[in-house]
Structure formats: structure tokens, C-alpha cells
Amino acid sequence: xxxxxxxxxxxxxxxxxxxxFNCTYSNSASQSFFWYRQDCRKEPKLLMxxxxxxxxxxxxxxxxNRASQYISLLIRDSKLxxxxxxxxxxxxxxxxxxxxxxxxxxxxxxxxxx
Amino acid sequence: DVKVTQSxxxxxxxxxxxxFLECVQDMDHENMFWYRQDPGLGLRxxxxxxxxxxxxxxxxxEGYSVSREKKERFSxxxxxxxxxxxxxxxxxxxxLGTGVRNEQFFGPGTRLTVL
Numbered sequence: 001x002x003x004x005x006x007x008x009x010x011x012x013x014x015x016x017x018x019x020x021f022n023c024t025y026s027n028s029a030s031q032s033f034f035w036y037r038q039d040c041r042k043e044p045k046l047l048m049x050x051x052x053x054x055x056x057x058x059x060x061x062x063x064x065n066r067a068s069q070y071i072s073l074l075i076r077d078s079k080l081x082x083x084x085x086x087x088x089x090x091x092x093x094x095x096x097x098x099x100x101x102x103x104x105x106x107x108x109x110x111x112x113x114x
Numbered sequence: 115d116v117k118v119t120q121s122x123x124x125x126x127x128x129x130x131x132x133x134f135l136e137c138v139q140d141m142d143h144e145n146m147f148w149y150r151q152d153p154g155l156g157l158r159x160x161x162x163x164x165x166x167x168x169x170x171x172x173x174x175x176e177g178y179s180v181s182r183e184k185k186e187r188f189s190x191x192x193x194x195x196x197x198x199x200x201x202x203x204x205x206x207x208x209x210l211g212t213g214v215r216n217e218q219f220f221g222p223g224t225r226l227t228v229l
Binding site for chain 2: 008034042043044045046087097099101102104105106107
């Protein structure tokens, strides 16, 4: 079982739509949670961190449910420029190591059409 | 502006060749990482380094080695390239610490094709 699971999509939505992505993770000792964005043929970049109380950044809202080991990302009022792959990322300390590292989901592809 | 650079954007090599992929960061980060990214498999960690001359295996280290002689530079070595190592290789760096953020900054990637 992969450490971080995401629905790969693709999600195809019209401009202005609201779209939600979900993610589950396997390690209950996970420390930190993130969403990264990766544009076509580009490198991943941090979109936002996810905090226990949930957090919002403009049109983007991230939620974390530690009990269910579940993370979500909601995008409101979708723009054409939101088209990208969204990577769910979780940080924990692997067995045998003293340092945390990131575990990436396979990504959810979003296409916003005019 | 933070920057991670990789020596090549595209590389074509033959089976059995020794291949060097170089990564340099200018942010004085302690941690550096090498990933490969394949369709349907996502990002997989090959090796990482948390200090000069230190390294740890990631999830798929077989067929690879690394070198970190200077803080800013992290090299990935394919000792004898094989066709199943055709992939996009991404380098990343991050600060050391326990902060929630610990953002990883990625280089633009090297698309390696092994014939």
C-alpha cells in the first residue's frame, strides 16, 4: 500500500467551478502536511501547508482530519491557470532514520476549461 | 530568489554508460534530495543527504549512488545505465529543522533517456 493515496483524476471542470481533491495517508505519526502544485513539464512547487485547524489561502482551502488520516484541498471559482497536477505530501520520520522526509502522492490532474 | 539548478534538461545515454547528474543549490540548505518521476508512479525518492558527505537511501536506491562533497552540490550517479532508468530526475533542497513548513525547492528536472 502506498504511503499517500490520491484519486489520480483527471478532473475536468469549467471555469468558475468548485473542485475538491482528497488524499489519505498511512502513517498516523505523520508530522506535517502539504499540497504541492506541478504544472505540465515543470517542477513541483509548494502550494500551501495544511494545518490541523484547516487553513485558507484565497480561493484555496485545505483541511486535515488526523483521526481519519485524510487531507483535502478545495478550489473555489476555478481559473484556467489552476490547470495542473496537485500533489498531496506528508512528512514523517521513517524507521531507522532520525530525520523527517516527504512522501508524495501520485498527484491529481486538474483541467479547467473555458 | 531561491534557486536549484540541474546540469542538463535533456540527456541521452546508452545502456552500460556511467551517468552523472549534477544539482546545485544557492540557498545554503543542509538537506538535498534526488527523486525520479514516472507516469502513474509519481515522485519516488532515490537518495537524500542531510549534510556534506552524509547520505541516506530512499525508496529506490538500487542502481544509483550519490556524492555530496560540498554543501551546495549533490550528484546522482548511475553506475551502469539501463533502459529502466529512463525517467525524469528531480533534485530538491530544503532547510534542516523541525518547522512545519520545511518547503522543498525543486530544480527544473533532467529528462534522461537510456537507449
